Amino acid sequence: MVSAxxxxxxxxxxxxxxxxxxxxGYDAEALKADPGLDFVASGPYMNYYVDNNLVVxxxxxxxxxxxxxxxxxxxxxxxxxxTIFAETNSGFNAFKAGEVDINQQFIxxxxxxxxxxxLPISTYFPDAPYMVPASLPTAYxxxxxxxxxxxxxxKAIAIATDYDAIISKAMTNQxxxxxxxxRSVMSPIAHEQSLYSQTDVASLQWTGKDxxxxxxxxNDAGIVDTNGDGWRELAGKKLTYKAVCPNxxxxxxxxxxxxxxxxxxxxxxxQAYFPDWSEYSTIFTDGTQTEYDIFMVWSNAAGPASPWGRxxxxxxxxxxxxxxxxxxxxxxxxxxxxxEIIAEIPGETDLAQLKVLYTxxxxxxxxxxxxxxxxxxxxxxxxxxxxxxxxFPHHGDGTxxxxxxxxxxxxxxxAGLYNITLTKHIVLPILLKN
Numbered sequence: 001m002v003s004a005x006x007x008x009x010x011x012x013x014x015x016x017x018x019x020x021x022x023x024x025g026y027d028a029e030a031l032k033a034d035p036g037l038d039f040v041a042s043g044p045y046m047n048y049y050v051d052n053n054l055v056v057x058x059x060x061x062x063x064x065x066x067x068x069x070x071x072x073x074x075x076x077x078x079x080x081x082x083t084i085f086a087e088t089n090s091g092f093n094a095f096k097a098g099e100v101d102i103n104q105q106f107i108x109x110x111x112x113x114x115x116x117x118x119l120p121i122s123t124y125f126p127d128a129p130y131m132v133p134a135s136l137p138t139a140y141x142x143x144x145x146x147x148x149x150x151x152x153x154x155k156a157i158a159i160a161t162d163y164d165a166i167i168s169k170a171m172t173n174q175x176x177x178x179x180x181x182x183r184s185v186m187s188p189i190a191h192e193q194s195l196y197s198q199t200d201v202a203s204l205q206w207t208g209k210d211x212x213x214x215x216x217x218x219n220d221a222g223i224v225d226t227n228g229d230g231w232r233e234l235a236g237k238k239l240t241y242k243a244v245c246p247n248x249x250x251x252x253x254x255x256x257x258x259x260x261x262x263x264x265x266x267x268x269x270x271q272a273y274f275p276d277w278s279e280y281s282t283i284f285t286d287g288t289q290t291e292y293d294i295f296m297v298w299s300n301a302a303g304p305a306s307p308w309g310r311x312x313x314x315x316x317x318x319x320x321x322x323x324x325x326x327x328x329x330x331x332x333x334x335x336x337x338x339x340e341i342i343a344e345i346p347g348e349t350d351l352a353q354l355k356v357l358y359t360x361x362x363x364x365x366x367x368x369x370x371x372x373x374x375x376x377x378x379x380x381x382x383x384x385x386x387x388x389x390x391x392f393p394h395h396g397d398g399t400x401x402x403x404x405x406x407x408x409x410x411x412x413x414x415a416g417l418y419n420i421t422l423t424k425h426i427v428l429p430i431l432l433k434n
Contacts (some may be wrong), residue, residue, distance in 0.1 A: 001346075003304035007411065013040040014271050015382035043414070044075050077389075088250075096121075098387030102235060102407050104380050106251055109172045113383075120386040124405035125395050128173045131378035132405055133181075133188045134301040137252060138193070140284070140331040140371040145241065145293040147234045151368055152221035153268070156214035157294075158372040160262040163208035166375055170254035175376045178207045184362045185311050188376050192307045196358040204366035219300045227265055232267040241293035242316040244283060244399065247274040252296045255374045259294065270294065284330050287321045297330050301379035308345045315370060316342050321336045333370035380406050389420045 016039060024030035025429045037047050044065055048058035057080040065071045084089035088105060096119060105205045107113070110130060113121040135335035139158075141148045148154060152355040167175045171330070176188055182205045186192040201329035223232050223239070231238050243260055245252040256272045263270030273292070275283070284295045293341035299309045313328030315338045320329060341361050348354050395402035408420075 001309075003306055007304055013042075016040045028388050032425070037398060044417070045080055048079070053084050055084070056080070059402075071418055073212045073418065075414070076420050076422075077417060080193055080233065095383070095385055097184045099387050101385055101389050103383040103385070104176075104407050106381055106385060108250070110174065110383060116403060122384055122386070122392075122394065124382050124393070129171075129175050129376070129378075131174060131380075131382055132302075133175055134379035135374035135377040136299040136310070136373040137255070137296055137375055137377050138371045138373050139243075139294055139296055139301055141254075141369075142290070142293045142295070143332045143370065144288075147239050148235060148241070148293060150221070150223070150234065152217050152223060153234070153239065154369040156217045156266055157259065157268060157270070158261055158337075158369050159206045159208065159210040159217070160214035160266050161208050161259050161372075162262060163374065165209075166255045166258050169258070170251045171375055171377070174378065174381075178205075181376060182207075183366070183373055184359070184361075185314060185365050185418070186307050187302065187310075195355055196362050197355060200359050201362050201366060204363060209262075213266050214262075217267065230267060231269050238269065239267075240278075241271070241285060242273055242291065243294040244275065244280065244292045244323050246276075246277045246280040247298040249296075251375070251377065252353055256294075256296060259374070284322050285325045287319070287325055287330070288323055296374070297331065298377075299373070307358065308342070311338075311345070311358070311365075312342050314365065315361075333368070335364060335368065338364055378405075380410075382406065386422060386423060390423045391420050392416060392418070 005415060020031060020036060021036060024034050025433050035050070037050055039047060041060065042049070044060055044063045045057035046060050049056040059074055059078045061074065063074060066074050068337055072235070081099065083091075083094065085094065091100065091103070091105060092099050092107065096113070096117075098120075110121075110123060111128070113119050124132060136274050141154050144151055144170070163178050167173060167177055181193070182187040182198060184198075184200070184201065184205070186196060218232060223234050225232050226236070229238075231240070232241065241263070245256045247253070253272075253274055255407055256274075260270040260272045280295075283289060283292050284297050300313050303309065314330050315333050315335060317334045317336075317339055318329075319325050319327050320332045320334060338361065341364075344356065345357055348357065388393065392408075393399065393405060395405075397403075399415070400420070401412070403416045403419075404411070404413050408416040
């Protein structure tokens with residue numbers, strides 16, 4: 001966690017922070033409201049211009065990183081500009097036109113941009129899944145909801161869900177399938193996949209669309225339709241659930257709809273709801289709410305604390321019952337053995353024993369099914385248009401260490417700014433500072 005903290009939090013100058021505190025009267029709310037545009041930058045760029053539609057950084061010509069002991073030069077672009085678009089289509093059209101160089105938004109059938117429209121657009125990999133899948137969007141069960149404390153119901157919904165349809169319809173194949181990367185608590189990244197025994201958990205893994213298997217599971221548990229209305233009951237009460245994700249999330253909404261369809265095929269009534277983010281953010285973070293029963297949440301992606309941080313996020317009981325929970329275990333799962341494993345892993349240095357612990361964590365997760373991963377999603381989407389700039393990071397481009405497919409403003413991806421070159425001369429508009 002210390003490594004993760006140090007690599008993901010900004011370095012902020014103490015003297016400037018004290019100035020900020022003083023000018024806001026040491027009031028926490030006032031401090032958060034201050035945009036801090038006079039910040040002191042430690043990286044190669046600093047603030048230049050900001051309004052409601054545009055944020056521009058300018059290269060620091062005195063940046064210490066041009067010393068021979070570091071880069072030995074400055075990054076190629078003098079300006080980094082981020083346009084704030086009113087809606088997704090405007091950003092997409094600007095990207096197609098070459099007005100945006102790096103795009104971090106989900107684009108359906110992204111391959112059509114170069115295969116059909118013949119645009120100078122590419123992704124990190126030339127073929128599907130096109131990106132690096134490091135995040136695992138997950139459907140959490142609210143274990144306070146009627147019937148969802150029953151593992152047969154949880155697993156039946158999970159194995160009935162058509163993940164291939166989610167990957168093809170929701171992700172347009174920008175995700176490996178669960179046949180290609182069998183489900184576990186791991187991302188598809190090779191290092192994580194090496195940390196558990198796939199053989200030991202193979203009998204617990206599922207690829208989905210197993211309607212008959214789900215029906216058999218429910219029948220064997222005595223969860224059947226007793227009144228002939230087509231819906232199963234538990235102890236005489238109909239099983240009906242609300243599944244929810246934010247409105248407008250183009251890859252999550254179809255996933256929720258497909259989960260609801262799976263419920264209908266096995267006699268469990270699941271209705272899909274799509275509230276705005278402002279409302280949704282108060283739903284999944286509230287460990288005491290009972291209105292919604294299945295909800296989509298992201299998972300920890302690649303980083304120094306992964307995959308341990310993901311196991312903790314998926315199942316640690318430390319988060320149970322929180323009312324402002326942005327940390328994990330949003331369904332309220334409790335298992336003392338998992339808590340022991342989470343406590344053991346950080347201090348374990350023997351790789352063989354680590355593999356034993358991660359395998360056991362995977363076995364517990366796939367057996368109890370407190371939630372289930374619906375797709376492998378890129379940590380960030382990464383699509384580049386080389387109309388203006390070229391030589392962006394791509395898989396197999398020979399850079400060492402390899403530059404990750406991010407927006408060239410995060411972590412080591414900043415190294416990509418030193419490699420890109422102009423394909424054509426452009427004249428930037430002059431932005432006059434107030």
